[in-house]
Amino acid sequence: MSAQLFEIIKKEIEAIIPRYPKKEAALLPALHVVQRKLGFIPPEGERLVAQLLEIKPVRVREVVTFYTMFTRKPLGKYLLQVCSNLSCSLAGGELILEYLKTKLGIKVGETTPDGRFTLLTVECLGACDQAPCLMVNDDLYGQLNKDKIDDLINKLD
Amino acid sequence: MNEKVLTRYFDIPHLYNIDVYLEKGGYEAVRKALKLKPEEIIEEVKKANLRGRGGAGFPAGLKWSFVPKVDKPKYLCVNADEGEPGTFKDRFIMSHNPHLLIEGIIITCYAVDIHLAFIYIRGEYEKIARRLESAIEEAKRKGFLGSDILGSGFNLEVVVHRGAGAYICGEETALLESLEGKRGHPRLKPPFPASVGLFQMPTVINNVETIANVPLIILNGADWFLNLGKPKDGGTRLFSVSGMVERPGVFELPVGTPLRKIIYEYAGGIKNGRKLKGVIPGGMSAPILLPEEIDVPMDCESVFNKGSMLGSAAIIVIDESVPIIEVLRKVTKFYSHESCGQCTPCRIGTSWINKIVERIASGKGGKGDIEEIERLALQIKGRTLCPLGDAAAMPILAIVNKYRHELEAMLPQ
Numbered sequence: 001m002s003a004q005l006f007e008i009i010k011k012e013i014e015a016i017i018p019r020y021p022k023k024e025a026a027l028l029p030a031l032h033v034v035q036r037k038l039g040f041i042p043p044e045g046e047r048l049v050a051q052l053l054e055i056k057p058v059r060v061r062e063v064v065t066f067y068t069m070f071t072r073k074p075l076g077k078y079l080l081q082v083c084s085n086l087s088c089s090l091a092g093g094e095l096i097l098e099y100l101k102t103k104l105g106i107k108v109g110e111t112t113p114d115g116r117f118t119l120l121t122v123e124c125l126g127a128c129d130q131a132p133c134l135m136v137n138d139d140l141y142g143q144l145n146k147d148k149i150d151d152l153i154n155k156l157d
Numbered sequence: 158m159n160e161k162v163l164t165r166y167f168d169i170p171h172l173y174n175i176d177v178y179l180e181k182g183g184y185e186a187v188r189k190a191l192k193l194k195p196e197e198i199i200e201e202v203k204k205a206n207l208r209g210r211g212g213a214g215f216p217a218g219l220k221w222s223f224v225p226k227v228d229k230p231k232y233l234c235v236n237a238d239e240g241e242p243g244t245f246k247d248r249f250i251m252s253h254n255p256h257l258l259i260e261g262i263i264i265t266c267y268a269v270d271i272h273l274a275f276i277y278i279r280g281e282y283e284k285i286a287r288r289l290e291s292a293i294e295e296a297k298r299k300g301f302l303g304s305d306i307l308g309s310g311f312n313l314e315v316v317v318h319r320g321a322g323a324y325i326c327g328e329e330t331a332l333l334e335s336l337e338g339k340r341g342h343p344r345l346k347p348p349f350p351a352s353v354g355l356f357q358m359p360t361v362i363n364n365v366e367t368i369a370n371v372p373l374i375i376l377n378g379a380d381w382f383l384n385l386g387k388p389k390d391g392g393t394r395l396f397s398v399s400g401m402v403e404r405p406g407v408f409e410l411p412v413g414t415p416l417r418k419i420i421y422e423y424a425g426g427i428k429n430g431r432k433l434k435g436v437i438p439g440g441m442s443a444p445i446l447l448p449e450e451i452d453v454p455m456d457c458e459s460v461f462n463k464g465s466m467l468g469s470a471a472i473i474v475i476d477e478s479v480p481i482i483e484v485l486r487k488v489t490k491f492y493s494h495e496s497c498g499q500c501t502p503c504r505i506g507t508s509w510i511n512k513i514v515e516r517i518a519s520g521k522g523g524k525g526d527i528e529e530i531e532r533l534a535l536q537i538k539g540r541t542l543c544p545l546g547d548a549a550a551m552p553i554l555a556i557v558n559k560y561r562h563e564l565e566a567m568l569p570q
């Protein structure tokens with residue numbers, strides 16, 4: 001991580017800490033900052049967070065590995081998370097997943113060789129009225145079918 | 158038609174904008190509440206029988222009255238984790254009307270003498286989290302948050318805290334652990350969070366919808382609220398309806414509205430005119446109901462008496478075209494994935510059951526598999542640290558009991 005990026009992350013985390021009664025409570029938000037800026041959480045990111053919150057690095061590691069949203073390896077530019085829970089499956093969610101796998105030529109958990117797309121499944125996204133749905137980074141897309149997927153992928157550069 | 162109260166203005170564009178909200182009488186409840194005594198507010202909410210909308214249905218006013226009147230920091234944690242599969246009502250509230258939630262937070266905190274509140278929101282709701290943060294900023298600028306709110310001398314800060322993808326963090330004590338910067342491992346109860354909660358301090362934990370009802374009770378009174386619903390269960394509920402219905406969505410209806418009516422009148426009936434096979438009435442943790450059981454009024458007690466639970470009021474409709482093994486696969490996969498791993502029966506039991514179910518689904522099931530599933534589920538039930546164990550065991554047992562013939566037909570005779 002560049003020295004400049006390091007400073008930006010540090011400043012952002014330092015601004016979050018005073019909102020909490022204890023420093024260590026800022027752990028999840030601090031890790032979100034690191035992941036947002038770097039795309040993943042490398043060991044040096046863990047160390048920086050540990051140092052700022054005055055906790056042991058192993059505590060940070062424990063938390064990073066517990067929560068599914070945190071990743072220790074880089075992901076594609078676009079993270080596609082297909083809901084695999086009940087209401088989406090009833091609406092054809094599994095077909096959507098199969099279609100994406102074929103279209104992108106990757107399996108769940110993999111990233112395309114050009115580094116653009118990572119494909120994952122997730123549990124219920126709290127949008128079952130729009131089933132079947134998926135998230136692309138922070139954006140939710142619902143009522144999916146093959147045409148909509150084609151459009152969506154085409155629009156992403 | 159039924160009167161909407163909580164979602165009354167949700168169709169108005171930009172309601173999340175404080176000026177629009179104020180035009181619709183926004184923050185009047187806060188003005189009124191700050192002139193009342195805190196005890197009066199707790200009494201009113203108690204009288205209204207506002208039961209928790211997060212899952213367990215515990216009366217909110219009663220919960221607040223358990224908080225000791227001690228001179229140490231106390232906290233409110235609003236549960237916006239919304240992880241119960243099938244549930245999408247808190248998303249609906251927060252994206253359309255964040256200020257209603259903030260109003261509820263202010264009144265609750267004033268009543269319980271709290272000066273710092275957290276909204277624990279699931280990480281996937283990043284956009285909604287940002288909307289909440291800008292609403293909080295707006296409220297601060299208008300003097301509804303911060304110090305000396307509307308000249309009352311009452312101070313309050315609200316912090317939006319993002320989770321990071323773990324269903325178990327919706328369980329209240331796991332939520333506290335997570336908020337303290339730890340893994341989401343539930344704590345043993347008692348002590349209950351009302352006395353020993355966040356950082357060992359007295360803490361109130363309530364669901365988004367529970368808190369969003371508080372301003373309505375303050376403005377219109379407990380009697381009005383009770384009259385909307387049932388004597389022991391006041392108000393309306395936001396039913397999240399999904400699955401094989403013509404019109405999935407959130408429907409605000411009086412507590413006690415019959416399940417049949419919700420499915421066939423409000424949600425437009427079963428898709429493509431097919432026949433109903435079963436309904437999950439309160440989120441994935443709720444045991445499934447058969448078509449002949451759907452005349453149940455949707456209030457906590459009535460659904461409980463049917464052997465299920467109202468839970469988060471998330472209704473998942475399953476039609477005859479769906480093999481029950483597919484439902485069982487999703488249920489068991491979910492719980493084996495989301496078990497936090499602290500208790501052996503839950504950790505091992507859920508993944509073992511899921512393996513058996515996958516085996517049956519792939520046509521390789523064996524004699525005695527169904528009995529094995531039951532045996533394992535019964536070993537989880539009542540033997541775990543947190544309610545997730547039961548939440549997994551009960552829907553599994555219900556599916557196996559109610560659709561035994563269909564499952565048995567998949568096994569070699």
Ligand SMILES: Cc1cc2nc3c(=O)[nH]c(=O)nc-3n(C[C@H](O)[C@H](O)[C@H](O)COP(=O)(O)O)c2cc1C
Nearest residue numbers: 209210211236238239240327328329363364367544
């Ligand atoms: C495994 C598990 C998951 C839960 N998830 C949620 C949730 O996502 N949102 C929620 O409000 N309550 C959830 N609950 C219920 C909470 O533990 C708690 O009862 C609730 O937040 C209290 O608020 P209420 O009384 O206003 O409903 C969950 C409970 C369990 C056992």
Ligand code: SF4
Nearest residue numbers: 497499500503541543
């Ligand atoms: S019952 Fe399951 S989820 Fe709850 S504490 Fe035990 S292992 Fe964790």
Ligand code: FES
Nearest residue numbers: 083088124125128
């Ligand atoms: S099941 Fe897919 S969003 Fe709920």
